[in-house]
Amino acid sequence: MKARSSILLGSLSAALVAFALTSARVVAADKIDPVADAKAFQNFFFQKFPTVKHEDFVNGPYSMNEDMKRQWQEKEEFPPYEFALDAGKEMFATPFKNGKTYADCFPNGGIGIRQNYPYFDEKEGKVVTLELALNRCREANGEAPYSYVKDEMASLTAYMAFTSRGKPMDIKIPDDPRALAAFENGKRYFYTRRGQMNFSCASCHVQSPGERIRAEILAPALGILNAMPIYRSEWSGMGTTSRRFVTCNSQTRAVPLDPQADEYRDVEYFLSYVANGLPISGPGARP
């Protein structure tokens, strides 16, 4: 019992010291400054991977590995997301029962606007992602919402991304304390360790991009949403952003949140904002 309590004391005091150290470091930097954050985020990746062209970061694991990139470029001649793209295009053009279409819900008829999502809705006081906006469009027109993790949603977002390819990500943070808070909350979610493995998103996508985890090569966090949605052979189908977040949480043995939970909306806002300027490349295909 004696040995046990001294271990307990030891670990407690180690925890306290660590806590004191981290909290001392942060008091000074509590101002929310998305511009500075985005700059630091991009610089980190540009310096860590000096040979990767900036616009290539949006190609996920392919930006990290030349061999993989070559295989992918061959694949792009007959892209596996083609069927989803066709389906999405058709769905997009097909009127709802009330005669309206998706085009009626979006600026510019929904064409070439992927780079503006997610956006901060000042009326609602929350972040609205493209997937959320699509389901709200459906519901506003008397249609049942789609599952956030299944094919229909992936097809729709694939088509919308495709019409926006090459456009630089352009996320705005309005001068509204709630928007800044959403950005900060997304940032916190991104860096917070969770799950039994005690990993944050950053453990994999900031500290280890280019490294292998099982058979996969980890994508860099910079531009990580620009290629969404993605086709994955492992899924033998398409995956939405929601599906990817849920999968990444489960991998660390954390119970995932519900798709489009506030934290997921906010982390999407954060990751998209720090990728401002990098081109939309979706839909993507992964091995």
Added chain:
Amino acid sequence: MKLSLPLAMLLALSLAPAARAANEADYKSAYSAAEAASKEAASLRHQWTVTVSALAAAKKAGDGGDFNRAVAAAKEAEALAKASIFQAISEKEAWKAMEIR
């Protein structure tokens, strides 16, 4: 911080009581302690999948009358839930250490 989480888990596990055949009352009290801790972890949005599985295993063994196994699984679930609560609380500040600046 990194070290203290596994340590906390080890400690929690090592505090399990010495072997003696468990009865239904032992199971019920172990289960409700585990359930309470797991609910707290979930409310902090830091639930672990392994906690949920251990809790389910405890319930299954308890329903089947295997109280030794049920108590062991409940204790494990409680330890896991407590570790996840520890994680949630320490990460309130600790996440900043990982931030790109």
